[in-house]
Amino acid sequence: MMDHLASTSDTPSPVSTPAQTETIVLVGLMGAGKTTIGRRVATRLDLPFVDADVEIERAAGCTISEIFTRHGEPAFRDGERRVIKRLLQGPPCVLATGGGAFMDTQTRILVRQHARSVWLRCALPVLARRLSGRQGRPLLAQGDHKTILAALQAVRHPIYAEADIIVDCGDDSVDTSARRVLEALEQHRHPVRVPVQLDTHRYDVTIGADLISRAGAFLAPVLPQKRAIVITDRNVAALHLPRLMTALAETGVEARDFVVPGGEESKSLAQYGALIDDIITAGIERRTTVIGLGGGVVGDLAGFVAATVLRGVPFVQIPTTLLAQVDSSVGGKTGINARSGKNLIGAFHQPLAVLADSSALATLSRRERVAGYAEIVKAGLIDGVELFAWCENHGAAVLSGDPAALAEAVRRACLFKAGVVQADEREQAAEGGRALLNLGHTFAHALEASFGYDGRLLHGEAVSIGLHLAVGLSVRLGFCDASVLLRLDSHLRTRAMPAGLDWFADALSAEELLNHMARDKKMRDGRLSFVLLRDIGDCFTTRDVPMEIVRDFLIREGCRS
Template identity: 50%
Template sequence: MSANHTPLHTVHVPLGARAYDIVIAPDAIESAGDRLAALFPGARYGIVTDENVAKAQLPRLAASLDAAGLGHTEIVLPAGEATKSWPQLQSVVDQILGARLERNDILIALGGGVIGDLAGFAASIARRGMDFVQIPTSLLAQVDSSVGGKTGINSVHGKNLVGAFHQPRLVLADLTALETLSPRHFAAGYAELAKYGLIDDEELFFWLEANYPQIEAGGPARGEAIARACAAKARVVVADEKEAGNRALLNLGHTFGHALEKATGYSDRLLHGEGVAIGMVLAYRFSAKLGLAPSQDAGRVEAHLKNAGLPTTLADIPGDLPPTQMLMDAIAQDKKVSRGQLTFILTRGIGKAFIEKKIDPEAVATFLEDIR
């Protein structure tokens, strides 16, 4: 590997035969061709991306693959959460087959969480399973959705209800790609980054509070923050790859957040990370209401996320507030529901999240009514 392609950070995910590296560097896309040629000799590539990322990043990746002599085909999809759907999944699989990509070829997911989830799921079923590589171009995807092997699409019944666990072979997180993000999309990704401190790493959350200006500005703290988040997720994934236990902690804020996303139509009205930010504040406030966590911790979490430019209350969502019953209907379809019982990720304070089963739906509904 050329000295010019030395990674800024590398995080290893030790999953035995499915182990892989997360490479975090400013030139991860430019170096992709060299890395892939060394890792998968003789393979051809299908690049799945969306229309927005295709304009900003696809030329960089195509040039890198071309320079390394790697054949590739491009599959460009509409941008937006609605792309995580049955029709677009069928389109991707049909294009994989139409391009005559073989089982030992590689699918590349170039984009944010939507593209990573959809392309990963397509790779898991095309020709009964192909390898794929994540090249996440959003902060949210770099710190969360590209790592851990969760792939899937949305259903009319809820978010991410159809999918598979399918680990990538490599993750290339390109820091330069983040420079094209709008402040809103950067903030949405930051919510998932902050989540790791709120789950079980109080020290990380305090470090984020102190270093957020440098993270936002793109200094060395940004790469360190991404690496620390990836390492935190890798630890959880290695311990519980298929969410039989504590991996559910990674869903802090997501039960409320996914319900809000569904109620707002999976639209630009509420981005995924924004839903998670509100959901995490609600999880902390619900925990405080139940007497489990100090109310001042909920206030501290809300203040930090608000400082990062994120919505933190239902009132911050544009338009009419979703009815409580609509939110409860969505919560009832959450993936963590077991035998009809609600499961929430609650907390005893910053960095002290835990899984609480058999939550009373009436208590949740009353809480949602009280905070409107």
């Protein structure tokens, strides 16, 4: 046993750990203590301990040094990969790997699929002292230990940082280091992944706590190159940008940030043009990834930049609002506003990945949670009774900011939207399809336009009112029973959400709202598309709604003529 890891106690102090059903893979440079700490962790978890190097020597019938001497490092790495694959496909264990094992791309993929990885991070002076004078390390036989270790750190640390968990190990005892690993394992939760499988592209919506702090670990495996442009707004930058930039740097991703003003005004041609010029001047390549960090405005703007700069570059969404996490970040719609209306300039551009950090939602006000929750209610009305009933049972917890309820709401909404997008990616279905996601939005966009997108009315607040109006119009036209409207209004109003035009202090102009609707991008052959309901879970699109009926309906709802 290494002196620096000598145990301070023959009897390990107990640490509460969950039952282990997956292999724990320890990675790190030589001398980090993977074998010594790994044995102690395995004992505490009641799992077998396996040393990959020992298994490699057993399979090869000779020592690792002899493999290097006779066949070279490439042959050793090939055998190492095959041995680790076999071990990962076996029963759960604590597996200590060689310092170079995790550097292999295929091995990292296998580890992500079958195990939880823990990087035992150790400072260079500590490693150099531990390995001083030791034999049997082929890579250290080529020169000065400290120089070689420094070179290995520079290359390997950004890859080790892709591990699920990072534990710093210095001159602590075996017990202390093992306890840190066990505590980290107990606290770690694999994020939930919602796959979006399209005809020509696939990506995951990853949902979990504190994802921004580990964004590099999640994104490095999917980025075409380790270069990125981060677009965010001033408000989000103050809250989350430093953590993101640190996380990207940790995995060797070179990133530059571009900060725009907050608010809908940033989705303008002027802001878009200035941003494009700044990014091109700073230097961007076709394989550089644009990352949108923020709410729906930032996501739409950053996505449109990614769709158009250099005729299209990779894109990643890191939504930080509930509305963006449950709706706008999923599906590939990007765009900016024109003077005539919202999102009239845009493109479909699917992301490489979406990271929905549930911890970021803790910074939101209740008003912002209401805005996002309206989109979840919309999903419930479209999807059916089960999701809507979930909203009725858990909506109060979501709006109060309960972390578990928020995370589950995001998961359910993303699962719903992924299914819709997969079936009709570009909203080309003759009936229904992705167009159903516009439920309430024909009214909502008109309401937003009437307030000039100045922040007095949030998009989600407009959607909440729009849902009431869409269901109300369905009742007015005889498609839907009035009990559905009563159920929706009861749900919205008991949670102090906007549920009608009476939410506004002053009556709006029906004529002005109709004029805004006439400029809606869903207009076709002079006829406006509405999404209406027959019942919860039974929505449909129609262009056969006379505008005179809509005008009369708006006046009955409280508009002035």
